[in-house]
Amino acid sequence: MAVQYWVGEFFVDLSRNQVTQKEQSQTIAPKALAVLTYLAENQGRVVSYDELFAKVWPDTIVTPNTLQRSIAQLRKVLGQDTNLQSYIKTHAKQGYSLECDVKWHDEAKPETAVATGKDLAIADSSAENEVSNTHVSTETDAADKAQPPRYSFKLIIAVVGIVILAIIGFSYLTPTQSLxxxxxxxxxxxxxxxxxxxxxxxxxxxxxxxxxxxxxxxxxxxxxxxxxxxxxxxxxxxxxxxxxxxxxxxxxxxxxxxxxxxxxxxxxxxxxxxxxxxxxxxxxxxxxxxxxxxxxxxxxxxxxxxxxxxxxxxxxxxxxxxxxxxxxxxxxxxxxxxxxxxxxxxxxxxxxxxxxxxxxxxxxxxxxxxxxxxxxxxxxxxxxxxxxxxxxxxxxxxxxxxxxxxxxxxxxxxxxxxxxxxxxxxxxxxxxxxxxxxxxxxxxxxxxxxxxxxxDSDIATISLSQITKSQSAKAQSTQTQADQSLTRENNSDSNPAPIIPVPTILERSTLAEDNAIYQPKGELIAFKSTRFGDNQIWITHGNGAQQLSNFPMDSSINGMNWAADGQSILVNVNNSLTQATLDSSQKSFPFDHRIEQLFHWDSEDNTALLLVRIKGVLKFGEFNLHNSEFRVITDKKVNWALKSEDGRLIYTDQLDRFWQPGPAEDRLIESLESQGSDKRFIIKNNVIYGINEEFQLWSYDLNEDTFETLGNIPNNVDSLTDINQSDILLTLRITAKKxxxxxxxxx
Structure with missing residues (x-):
């Protein structure tokens, strides 16, 4: 098939995905141009919707709107009034037809391959004039045969001039010069x-x-x-x-x-x-x-x-x-x-x-x-x-x-x-x-x-004993005031102020530190930081931090997890998965979709819980890093998700309710009905830890089905990121200088 043709006064160049009229070129989406080309190949015939779908979108499921958008774009480019439908005509419940002259140009003939529609028109005109002139009379034909061809030199001059003008015109029309x-x-x-x-x-x-x-x-x-x-x-x-x-x-x-x-x-x-x-x-x-x-x-x-x-x-x-x-x-x-x-x-x-x-x-x-x-x-x-x-x-x-x-x-x-x-x-x-x-x-x-x-946010830690002590102190204070209120007529101010433990800052700068997680089988803490302008992974022993990654400028990091052996970290950087080792080497895992959030990584099974955007729609599921297969778990909106040590999946929905998959349908954890928030949650030893909207740290034992409020935490906590036997790791919001x-x- 030729890669260049005319539709009326419009020159179509498939090699450039362009339609040109009077030196004005417009780039067209390949699929829309494929629709136009197929209509041109069947000029004057009504082409059904199904035929167009089969030709332009083979083995692909598309909606009628997709074809309609392509037709709308073509009509806009062709400058036609959609009510008149002078080029592309709609046949109700049947299809479309191209109702104008189509002229094809053979790709194998270099003399007709020109830079723009105007250049092609000039070359065509010159060729037609030459043909008509050579057939004026037989006497002229005989004279032409006896003399050197007069028109060849003129044609060469014309073509050279056209090329020069095309180069000059291209330099002025190139978008990068003006845009x-x-x-x-x-x-x-x-x-x-x-x-x-x-x-x-x-x-x-x-x-x-x-x-x-x-x-x-x-x-x-x-x-x-x-x-x-x-x-x-x-x-x-x-x-x-x-x-x-x-x-x-x-x-x-x-x-x-x-x-x-x-x-x-x-x-x-x-x-x-x-x-x-x-x-x-x-x-x-x-x-x-x-x-x-x-x-x-x-x-x-x-x-x-x-x-x-x-x-x-x-x-x-x-x-x-x-x-x-x-x-x-x-x-x-x-x-x-x-x-x-x-x-x-x-x-x-x-x-x-x-x-x-x-x-x-x-x-x-x-x-x-x-x-x-x-x-x-x-x-x-x-x-x-x-x-x-x-x-x-x-x-x-x-x-x-x-x-x-x-x-x-x-x-x-x-x-x-x-x-x-x-x-x-x-x-x-x-x-x-x-x-x-x-x-x-x-x-x-x-x-x-x-x-x-x-x-600006900092990495902080608070000991669990400090939190539980503050809760005990609050309970004792509440009981004391309750006893005293028996001797007072007015006890409207008897509620004691909450006792807030003071966090210890582990890492801070004038920029953001976040997402701190403890190293399994080790003493390191990994976290992300923008302290030098770009989002990078850092590790610290508690007495100085070291940059582990070297991601490009303006990189985004949404989720990171240690491997079980503590020797590498899986990171969702720039919406793709990368495994960074402690020796700073990296390994990427190709995936055809945008990864919005990495929740959890099971390095032994090499599977990850992800929030993925497929065709623009968020899907929550499990990704197998061995074979790049993604399995959708639920169509619910998922805010956060983790797996317990024994493999139980826990996730929160857009109402911050906690869910656990069951044999027939997902089961709501009713004990946590009002305990969800945007502060995330963590699981340790089959116990869920979270922060509610009252800034209280709580725990829920999955095995025993028991809930406990552990104590209050500072109200500038942005998220709960990890826990070990004695401490919790938090991100503290400091300032947002905008x-x-x-x-x-x-x-």
């Missing part, structure tokens, strides 16, 4: 002891609005605004809350955001989500209470964004899949803008200027895509993201629009990249000394807001 961003100054805009987050500019560019978190209540914040000219800060919300990212209405008069609260009667999730609005103009005069628009008790919503049509876009999760929905304030009704039946969304951004939505997603082929759609759901383009060596293949990308046409921007931490609409990534070459988020541009397009800073900063584009 570049260069930043100059980086300056801080806020400087407090609190954590600032989620900053955006107002539509008029006079303010930026951000969340300011309290150090005392780390999950609660107030909404603030800062005047860029006067530097005056104004608190916008009257009371603190768990507020999400916010967005301005088109006229800049209102803000919309999501507030998260604990559900009074949780059924499918612990948190309820409320869509709120705030009158920005009134809040500048005095703090306001936000108004409720909509509440979700059985589904999650995130990233509220005000659209130009006055609807509000949301990512809403149903049954472990995200959908892009639109909420109408006027009708108090939500509709689905876009969804993937066999995939999932990662993130989206909205450009009010272009009225476009950019979506990053994972499709059924396991690849990450960038899709550009309209607010009505029309897909304009869909392309796999081409990951460069600097970025791990499974890494999620969270891009924002830029002032440069068809170009997005995102951060991986200490590096910034651009992402084009056709999936190409380019490094901006701006190495940073601390992590920052993806920039959000000012309306003037000359500067951008970023959130930069670091999380601030709003501004990047300025170079001229």
């Amino acid at each position: 570049k961003l260069s930043f100059g100054e980086l300056r801080s805009l806020t400087a407090t002891d609190n954590k600032e987050h989620s900053a955006i500019y107002s539509p008029d560019g006079e303010y930026f609005v951000f969340l300011r978190y309290s150090e005392e209540f780390c999950n609660s914040s107030n909404l603030w605004a800062k005047n860029i000219k006067t530097q005056q800060e104004t608190q916008l919300t009257k009371n603190m809350g768990r507020y999400g990212s916010h967005s301005f209405s088109k006229d800049g008069k209102k803000l919309v955001f999501i507030k998260t609260e604990n559900c009074n009667k949780p059924m499918t999730q612990k948190d309820c989500y409320k869509l709120m609005t705030l009158d920005f103009e009134k809040a500048l005069a005095a703090p306001q209470s936000p108004n409720l628009l909509m509440e979700c008790k059985n589904s999650r919503i995130t990233k509220a964004t005000w659209l130009n049509n006055n609807n509000i876009a949301l990512l809403q999760e149903f049954a472990n899949r995200w959908k892009l929905t639109s909420y109408s304030i006027a009708d108090n009704k939500s509709t689905v803008i876009y969804e993937l039946e066999d995939g999932n969304f990662v993130d989206y951004d909205y450009s009010a200027t272009d009225d476009l939505i950019a979506l990053t997603s994972i499709h059924n082929d396991g690849l990450h895509y960038i899709e550009i759609i309209k607010p009505d759901g029309q897909v304009l383009s869909s392309h796999p993201i081409e990951y460069p060596p600097e970025i791990a293949n499974f890494r999620n990308i969270y891009p924002n629009f830029t002032p440069t046409s068809e170009l997005l921007i995102f951060s991986t931490g200490r590096q910034l990249f651009t992402l084009s609409y056709d999936g190409k990534i380019t490094n901006i070459s701006l190495p940073l000394d601390e992590p920052m988020g993806s920039p959000i541009f000012h309306p003037d397009g000359k500067r951008a807001l970023v959130i930069k800073g670091n999380w 601030e709003v900063a501004e990047l300025t584009l170079r001229d």
